Amino acid sequence: MIANVTTEGQRRRRIVQRIAFALLALSTAFGFLALGVILYSMIANGASALSWEFLTTFPRKMMTEGGIYPALVGSFYLTVGAVLLSLPLAVASAIWLSEYSRGGLWVRMIRVGVNSLAGVPSIVFGLLGLAFFVKVLGFGVSLLSGALTLALLILPILIRAGEEALQAVPMNFREGALALGATKWHAVRTVVLPSAIPGILTGVILGISRAIGETAPIMFTAAAFYMSRLPETLSDKVMALPYHIFVMATESPNYYKTRNLQFGAALVLLGMVLLMNLGAVTWRARVRRRKQW
């Protein structure tokens, strides 16, 4: 009998909890909503601009017609360059942090360095690129300067992903290799690193998607408003998709004529970045699930 009696207080507490949880759920739904609205507005306004021609032709008539081909190629070069420059150093950093470091001041300093680097605003990377790569090293406003600047920007992302991937490799893999007489480096190279490659690649995808969308770091170091040809050397300026979107949106000579093209370009960039992130997230989940070691 007594067990079935719910007091007034209990009922009220249950109602309060239901309301509170509903509010929490709504707040979470806001994130879904924001992503949905952004994606929807890009698709609704930009999908009609998409065509094979849009992706593979140069802009025409003062950028009021034509496609985004040079911007796509430029972004591709910048991003590939940044990853090629950053990845070896990032993996080496991760190897040292995960496999060799023994704690102490230097490790703490390097971790502070990685964390701080991750928190430096992207425009400040742009300033560094301008002052150091463009001016002091004399690379000028060029593909090389832009790729170097982006490489520094994605360095902490790659280091963290690499360290996480290496840490996920079980201890007994290392112990097994060492017990067979391998040196530390031999064990890392032949056993630990290969097991960590899926995780490292996830980080690479995240790094690419970050680098391809960044505008502020390349504004003063690499980006060109318009180029009539593709970049041929490392010292050429390049067009880049995010910069192209920015200048079209803020300086386009004919807003009404280019509106559709602008949304099309934004949709292409957003689509690429979201697909890469989605791929990385789901792949990472699969790797974590499958490799139970």
Place this chain on the structure above:
Amino acid sequence: MRSGRSRRPRAETVGGAPLDLRPVTQAGLRGLITIVKERWDRPVFLVLASVSLVALGLILFFIFREAFPVLREIGLGGLFGARWNPTGNPASYGALPMIVGSALVTIAALLFAIPLGFAAAAFIAEVAPRWMKDVAKSVLELLAGVPSVIYGFFGLMVVAPAFQRAFGLSTGRTALTASVILGIMALPTIASLAEDALTAVPNSYREASMALGATRWQTIRRVTFPAAFSGLIGAAILGMGRAIGETMAVLMVAGNAPQITASLLKPVRTLTGAIALEMGETAMGSTHYHALFALGVILLVIALVTNGLAEWFRGRLARKHGR
């Protein structure tokens, strides 16, 4: 970072005996070569691992170096003056309008991003069933991955016109528009870090609270949130740092008028916006050029301080719960 604090034995404890110099005394140069061949890896990786410190050093050195001439010219007091008119005659380089602009949009953005972010974190960490949790975390990650130029473009094309109509303004590019966009951008950062903080609270806390008859909501409000407090503060501070440093989105929607105002319905210029907007139009080596680097110094200092504070708060939570 988190992985570094794990409890299982770390890789460095395996292998790596102390340096044995016997081959040198026994076989001379050949012994030395053997040692180098076998022991090159640790020092080499140590040097390579320092790359992030080198990068940070380069940033500090060059931003300060390029800002220095303007400080010598107008002094620290001049830099914090109330008028920014680099192309005027006489030119003035007071950064206060941009500092106020940055502060205004950041505070307004955080006013809604922090409550929403904490609530979303509480839902994901404490309420949602497993599958919903995974979906929500993925959505947050996707939202965090949207490039800032896309946020800016969305703000410029969709939000600004809507606000212009709604408030009857002459332009939709205002501090308010920038705040809304910035808030959406800061949301995933704050939510996912806050979720980390809540997850770090040991389950025994929740169990004890429920055993005393508290509902799940009472437990979240009175036990889990207070226990995760320093981590939540860390999340909010990091969100703030990200919002202050955000460039493209703010540049495209804030209106960029270098005026000191407390009104959200007026256009403002932020520190990041000023650098991005003006650097392209200024001659390299001019006072204006150096003044923009001085704005960069202000940004960099804010970013490093907020980052350090956030790390400290987050670390405090981790130490408290012994992870």
